[in-house]
Structures are given as structure tokens and as C-alpha cells.
Amino acid sequence: MDRRTFVKATCVGSASLFLKDFDLLAQAEVTLPQPPPIEVHGLPQAKPSPLGMPGLFPGRVVEISDPGSIVRNRVSQPVVCRMLEDGMKDLTGESSVRAAWAKFIDPADTVGIKINPSGAPACCSSPEIVREIISGVQSVGVPARNIVIYDRYSYEIDIGSYQALLTPGVRVVGIQDGFVDTSGYDPNVYCDANFFGEWETRSYMASIVAHGVTKIINVPTMKDHSASGVTGCLKNLGYGTFNNVARSHRAPYSFTNPLIGVMCSVEPLRSKAVLHIMDGMRQVWHGGPLTQVQDFIYQAGLLLVGTDPVAMDTIELQLIEKKRREQGAPSVWEHDPKSITPDGHEFYHDATKNLFFRQPGHIAAAGKLGLGIADLKQIDHRQIHAA
Amino acid sequence: MTETAKPTIPESDWSSLLHDNSRTGGQGVRAAHAPDRARWQIRVGSSIRSAPILRNGMLYVTSLAGILQACDVANGRQKWKFQAADQVHSTPSLWGNKVLFGCDDGKVYAVDCDSGTKVWEASSAAEVWTSPVVRNGVVFFGSADAHMYAVEAKTGRARWTQELGGRIYSTAFAAEKQLYVGCGDGKVYSLDISSGKILWSTPTGNGIDSSPAVVANILLIGSEDFFVYAMDVNSGVVRWKYETGLGIASSPAASGDLAFIGSKDGYLYALEIQTGRLRWKAQAGDVVTAPPVIGDGVVCIQAGGTFAFDIATGNVVWKAGLAGAVQSVPVLTGDVIYLASNDGEVYALE
Numbered sequence: 084m085d086r087r088t089f090v091k092a093t094c095v096g097s098a099s100l101f102l103k104d105f106d107l108l109a110q111a112e113v114t115l116p117q118p119p120p121i122e123v124h125g126l127p128q129a130k131p132s133p134l135g136m137p138g139l140f141p142g143r144v145v146e147i148s149d150p151g152s153i154v155r156n157r158v159s160q161p162v163v164c165r166m167l168e169d170g171m172k173d174l175t176g177e178s179s180v181r182a183a184w185a186k187f188i189d190p191a192d193t194v195g196i197k198i199n200p201s202g203a204p205a206c207c208s209s210p211e212i213v214r215e216i217i218s219g220v221q222s223v224g225v226p227a228r229n230i231v232i233y234d235r236y237s238y239e240i241d242i243g244s245y246q247a248l249l250t251p252g253v254r255v256v257g258i259q260d261g262f263v264d265t266s267g268y269d270p271n272v273y274c275d276a277n278f279f280g281e282w283e284t285r286s287y288m289a290s291i292v293a294h295g296v297t298k299i300i301n302v303p304t305m306k307d308h309s310a311s312g313v314t315g316c317l318k319n320l321g322y323g324t325f326n327n328v329a330r331s332h333r334a335p336y337s338f339t340n341p342l343i344g345v346m347c348s349v350e351p352l353r354s355k356a357v358l359h360i361m362d363g364m365r366q367v368w369h370g371g372p373l374t375q376v377q378d379f380i381y382q383a384g385l386l387l388v389g390t391d392p393v394a395m396d397t398i399e400l401q402l403i404e405k406k407r408r409e410q411g412a413p414s415v416w417e418h419d420p421k422s423i424t425p426d427g428h429e430f431y432h433d434a435t436k437n438l439f440f441r442q443p444g445h446i447a448a449a450g451k452l453g454l455g456i457a458d459l460k461q462i463d464h465r466q467i468h469a470a
Numbered sequence: 471m472t473e474t475a476k477p478t479i480p481e482s483d484w485s486s487l488l489h490d491n492s493r494t495g496g497q498g499v500r501a502a503h504a505p506d507r508a509r510w511q512i513r514v515g516s517s518i519r520s521a522p523i524l525r526n527g528m529l530y531v532t533s534l535a536g537i538l539q540a541c542d543v544a545n546g547r548q549k550w551k552f553q554a555a556d557q558v559h560s561t562p563s564l565w566g567n568k569v570l571f572g573c574d575d576g577k578v579y580a581v582d583c584d585s586g587t588k589v590w591e592a593s594s595a596a597e598v599w600t601s602p603v604v605r606n607g608v609v610f611f612g613s614a615d616a617h618m619y620a621v622e623a624k625t626g627r628a629r630w631t632q633e634l635g636g637r638i639y640s641t642a643f644a645a646e647k648q649l650y651v652g653c654g655d656g657k658v659y660s661l662d663i664s665s666g667k668i669l670w671s672t673p674t675g676n677g678i679d680s681s682p683a684v685v686a687n688i689l690l691i692g693s694e695d696f697f698v699y700a701m702d703v704n705s706g707v708v709r710w711k712y713e714t715g716l717g718i719a720s721s722p723a724a725s726g727d728l729a730f731i732g733s734k735d736g737y738l739y740a741l742e743i744q745t746g747r748l749r750w751k752a753q754a755g756d757v758v759t760a761p762p763v764i765g766d767g768v769v770c771i772q773a774g775g776t777f778a779f780d781i782a783t784g785n786v787v788w789k790a791g792l793a794g795a796v797q798s799v800p801v802l803t804g805d806v807i808y809l810a811s812n813d814g815e816v817y818a819l820e
Contacts, residue, residue, distance in 0.1 A: 156696075156716070157675070157676075157695065157696070203757075204716050204717055204734035204757060205716070210677070210694075237517075237534075238517065238519075238796055238812060241519065241559075241759075241796050241797075242719075242734075242757060242759055242796060244639075244677070244679050244694055244717065244719050244759075246597075246599070246614065246637065246639055246679075247636075247637055247639040247640075247654045247677050247678065247679035247694075247719075248637075248654055248676070248677040248679075248694060249637070249654075251596075251614070251615065251616040251636060251637050251654070252596075260516060260517045260534055375736065375756040375757065377715075
């Protein structure tokens with residue numbers, strides 16, 4: 084697919100999404116602005132891979148739960164080791180853990196592990212899980228020096244203390260330091276859209292993704308999100324790869340739908356992201372992604388494993404919605420103007436309030452771009468519970 | 471202020487992060503009046519993850535851009551700068567007429583205080599975020615390559631190396647005969663200072679990037695397992711441990727019979743050194759990862775802003791909504807407080 088075709092496809096996809104959103108908006112009490120067209124410039128020489136999203140197992144989501152995996156807010160290394168092994172074998176149908184990893188990773192790969200340190204220390208990708216992923220990658224024969232743990236903001240990685248806690252020899256990389264640091268991005272690979280009349284309308288792809296790694300293992304956390312509804316595989320990948328993304332939501336409006344899915348579609352990100360391991364040890368059901376308020380963080384003790392980010396985020400959305408219902412909080416789909424507050428303090432301490440009209444429809448939108456399956460009836464949701 | 475608060479090390483040594491147990495940066499325990507205004511403010515051009523240090527009217531600041539710069543405290547003007555090959559997260563230390571600091575290129579640099587020129591460099595195989603410490607003319611530093619290094623302070627020539635079980639982001643404490651350091655493998659190690667031989671190691675429940683303080687034969691350190699530990703310096707036996715609400719990247723400062731340490735749960739804790747009993751705790755923001763520093767009657771810490779707490783009660787004496795920091799520590803002098811911030815600003819407040 085050349086760039087022109089891709090842009091066209093994106094616009095067609097978006098147009099069909101607009102119709103869907105229009106239906107939703109017709110039921111809401113507010114009229115939300117329509118998203119502008121998004122122009123996409125992928126890496127010209129990138130070749131699509133069959134391992135790319137939705138990957139080897141479209142629609143398959145393996146959920147592994149064990150109440151012993153998190154006790155008094157501490158993640159158990161041996162328990163998550165077993166959970167991940169069980170999940171990898173179930174996902175792939177392989178009888179050995181090494182063979183399961185070898186489905187996705189070659190010894191010659193340079194493997195990027197995309198963590199989510201936003202919200203550290205209260206809820207971020209658990210170092211214990213990242214360690215197990217490193218072990219799995221190493222079991223295939225990838226040397227530690229060819230494993231890169233990365234995210235956009237170095238200070239968030241520092242707060243999570245990942246450098247000290249991870250295996251010696253692996254690299255830990257923060258793509259940018261401050262908000263205006265663009266040195267870690269490829270100026271030729273970008274998404275261009277003017278959402279609110281902003282001065283800089285482009286978001287550039289991180290060079291480490293475009294050129295530095297050959298495979299990506301995505302390790303999102305399980306959180307609600309004030310602008311996108313939830314943040315899971317898709318948002319961690321898209322908004323953690325491109326810069327200048329906060330401009331997509333200006334209170335109370337959010338264009339995270341369709342930008343998240345569009346970003347995940349851009350090559351070579353789409354082809355390199357071969358495996359997603361969602362850390363559901365802690366589940367933020369309100370205040371995400373940055374809350375530090377423990378009242379809204381449920382110690383769920385879950386892992387989701389799959390290659391289809393749309394199916395995984397669909398399951399995540401279901402789990403977050405269930406928890407919110409149990410807690411008496413409104414649905415993330417709610418667009419009642421009375422629920423919107425400009426007061427950050429109120430938002431962080433009142434689960435009935437939000438900063439934006441959330442856009443959980445970004446998951447289905449990504450499905451329409453071919454990134455995976457959003458229809459619950461078509462999702463092969465497998466559950467493994469601790470005995 | 472009791473006897474235990476005073477540094478018991480020779481003036482020429484720099485035996486711990488920021489010189490001593492009170493994290494004074496070599497300034498001794500000074501007053502920390504509520505600041506009224508900025509004397510000057512400078513921007514160094516990139517984030518600052520380290521603490522500045524001060525000597526003879528010169529403030530030494532490292533920044534992520536890989537620059538060590540010396541600033542005249544009278545006006546904030548740069549006297550010189552030294553460009554290292556990679557990012558710098560290491561808090562500098564001083565020995566003789568040299569500024570020592572670690573770099574992400576795996577080296578420790580010794581730079582002449584007057585000219586800003588390199589005197590020597592010592593290499594390791596991965597980034598050095600720790601602060602070099604000096605005892606009896608030997609520099610000790612840990613590296614992310616999982617090794618502790620000892621090199622001569624005059625030349626940078628290697629004395630010994632010792633492999634530990636994980637990455638080292640904890641700045642060592644150098645006592646007369648033993649070196650103490652936390653490690654990413656979750657253990658606290660004691661090494662023979664002359665050979666590097668491991669004398670004892672004590673496990674905690676998760677990795678360690680906190681730096682130890684040693685007071686009256688008790689080693690104090692935090693762990694990412696949420697606990698503050700007190701260990702016997704000779705055996706490593708745990709005397710007590712105190713549970714906070716989240717992991718600990720902060721490092722303890724000691725004054726009198728109290729140790730102060732921050733936790734990622736957002737609180738600063740005051741614990742009795744002998745028993746681990748909580749004297750008080752006070753909220754300093756959403757997350758605290760930096761070490762505190764002791765002033766005269768106050769304990770100061772940088773988190774989302776800068777706070778001064780009454781050392782006896784934990785009540786807020788003053789706070790400033792600036793100088794948010796990951797690992798920076800105020801420099802307290804009698805009249806002026808110097809602050810470095812995560813966003814690359816350096817302030818002189820009076």
C-alpha cells in the first residue's frame with residue numbers, strides 16, 4: 084500500500100466511523116465536533132509483516148488470573164512467571180514456553196518492550212512482568228544488549244525506577260526528556276491533523292520504533308482514560324510511539340477517536356508490534372491514566388495476552404465498565420454534560436466526574452482499520468484461573 | 471542537635487551521597503529560612519536529575535544534556551562548562567580541587583574545579599547514575615553493569631572491581647573499613663573497602679536504588695519493596711523495618727535520633743533510628759523519590775515543589791511551588807537556598 088492509497092484508506096475508514104459516531108451522538112445530550120482528516124506518512128520502505136497487528140491470532144485473548152499475583156499491592160515474581168508461561172502456551176498452542184516465544188521472536192531480533200510508566204508509581208507496567216518478558220525473549224536467544232525497554236518520557240521511567248529493577252545488560256530508553264524535545268523522532272514519518280487550530284499539527288514517529296527495533300512487545304496497563312475511555316494496547320502503542328499527542332484532546336473534547344487507531348496503523352509500527360501483554364495486576368477504574376489515588380485502583384491480579392490489540396482492548400473495556408458499575412460510577416460512554424468538570428482535583432476524587440467526553444469508540448474504529456476484532460461475539464476470550 | 475548528627479568523617483572525604491548523612495552537600499547543617507524572592511534564576515537547557523553541590527562560591531550542576539557547569543553564586547553566571555559524551559544523572563561530588571561525576575557513557579569524570587578541564591576518567595561497561603564517593607584518597611562508584619569500582623582519586627587508576635547481583639543505582643556509603651551499597655537484585659552489600667571482597671549481603675523484597683546512610687553502627691536504606699530497613703553494619707542483620715505505602719527510591723537523611731526518608735506514596739517519614747518507630751509523617755506531594763536534606767530545625771525535600779518541614783513535628787514551615795524534582799536536593803546555606811528542577815531551572819532563593 085503506498086502512502087496515497089493508505090491516506091485514502093484511512094479517510095474512508097474514518098468516514099465510516101463518523102457515521103457510527105453520528106449514531107451515538109444522536110443519542111447523546113451534546114453535539115460533539117467531528118474529527119478532521121488525518122494525513123499519514125508511513126516509512127516508505129517498510130514491508131508489512133504477517134506478524135503485524137492483528138498478528139498470528141486475530142480475535143484471541145487469553146486472560147490469566149491469580150489472586151496470589153498481587154498481595155498488599157506487591158506483585159509476586161514467581162506467580163506472574165507462571166501466569167505468563169500459561170498464557171503464552173495457551174495463546175500459541177505450544178507445549179513449551181520457549182517454543183511459544185519463538186513464534187514471535189528470532190534470535191537476530193532487536194526487541195523493544197514498550198512499557199507504560201505513565202501513572203507511576205501507583206499504576207504502571209510492573210517491573211516483575213517486564214523481567215519475565217525479558218527472560219522469555221532471552222530464552223529464544225536474543226542477547227540482553229538487543230533488548231530495549233522504552234517509553235516516551237524519561238522522567239516517568241525514572242520515577243518507576245525501571246533502570247534499577249531490570250535485568251543487567253538490557254537498555255532502558257526514554258525517547259524524550261521534556262515536552263518539546265523532538266530529537267528522538269523521525270521527521271519523515273508522521274500523522275498530520277489540525278484538531279484545535281494548534282501551531283504544530285504533526286505527530287512524529289519515534290526513531291527507535293521506525294529504525295531501532297525489529298519487533299515490539301507491548302506492555303500496557305489496564306486503566307480508564309479521561310479522554311479515550313480506556314487506555315490499553317492501542318493507546319499505549321500509538322500515543323507512546325508518536326509525539327505531540329496531547330493536542331488531540333482539549334477539554335471537554337477528544338479526538339482520540341480515531342487518532343489512536345490511525346497511529347497504530349502506520350508502518351512500521353503496525354508490523355513490528357507482534358505481541359501484547361496487558362498488565363492487569365492493578366486496574367485503574369477512575370482517574371486514569373495518571374491518578375495516584377489508591378481508592379480507584381483495584382488490585383485485580385490479571386494478565387491479558389494476545390496479538391490482537393483491538394480484541395484485548397475490547398475485553399479491557401468490558402472489565403473496566405464492570406468495575407465502574409460495581410462502584411456506582413457512570414459508564415465511560417456517558418456524554419452527560421453534567422459529568423464534565425474543568426477542575427482536576429474534583430475529577431481525581433469524584434468518580435462521577437470527568438474532564439472530557441470520553442471516546443472509547445476508538446477501539447472499534449481501530450478494528451475498522453483492520454487492526455483487530457472489536458465484536459465481542461467474535462472474540463475467542465479464554466480464561467485461565469488459578470486453581 | 472545531638473552528637474550523632476555531626477559528620478564523623480574527615481573534612482577531605484566525601485563518604486556518602488551529598489557528603490554526609492544529613493545530605494548537606496558539604497555545607498554542614500545550615501539555616502533554611504522561608505525564601506522571599508529569587509536572587510537569580512538560570513536555565514541550563516535540559517532536565518536536571520541530580521542535586522547541585524556548592525563550594526567556595528561556585529555551584530556545580532550536572533544535567534541530562536551531559537553538561538557539568540560551574541556557576542558563580544553571586545549572579546548565576548556560568549564560569550565554565552564541561553561537556554561529557556552522554557547524559558548525566560549523577561549527583562557530583564567534590565574531592566580536593568576536583569568535581570567527580572558519573573555519566574551514561576559508563577565513565578566517571580574528574581574535572582578541575584578552577585578550569586573545568588578533565589583530569590582523568592575511569593570506565594565501566596554501562597551507565598553510572600550513582601554519585602562517586604571518596605574515602606582516604608579512593609573513589610568508589612557503582613555502575614549499571616552490576617559492578618562496584620574503586621579507583622585512585624588522584625589518577626583514576628583502578629584499585630579493584632567487584633561484581634554484584636544486579637544493576638547499581640545506589641550511591642555507596644564509605645566507612646573506614648567497609649563499603650555499603652544497595653543493588654538492583656534487592657540486596658544490601660557490605661564490601662571490604664580495601665579489596666572489594668563481599669563481607670555480607672542481606673536481601674530485601676525488591677530492587678534497591680536508595681542510597682544508604684550509616685549512623686551509630688546502623689545502616690539505613692529504603693527498598694522498592696516499600697520498607698525502610700535498619701541493619702547492623704557488621705553483620706547485615708535486620709534490626710527493624712518500617713513499611714511505607716509504596717516503593718522507596720529516596721535516600722535517608724539523619725539528624726539526632728531521627729532518620730528522614732521519602733516514599734513513592736508521597737510522604738516524608740521521620741523514624742527513630744534505634745527502634746524504627748514512626749515519629750511523624752507528612753505529605754510532600756503525590757510522589758517522593760528524592761532524598762531529604764537537613765537544615766537547622768527543618769528537613770527539606772523536593773517533590774512536586776519544595777517543602778520545609780519542622781524537624782520535630784512534621785508541620786510545614788514553608789513550601790514553594792517550584793523546583794519539582796526526581797532526585798534533586800536543595801543546597802542550604804545561611805542566607806540562600808539553591809534549587810535545581812526537573813525542567814532545567816536553577817534558582818537562588820533568599
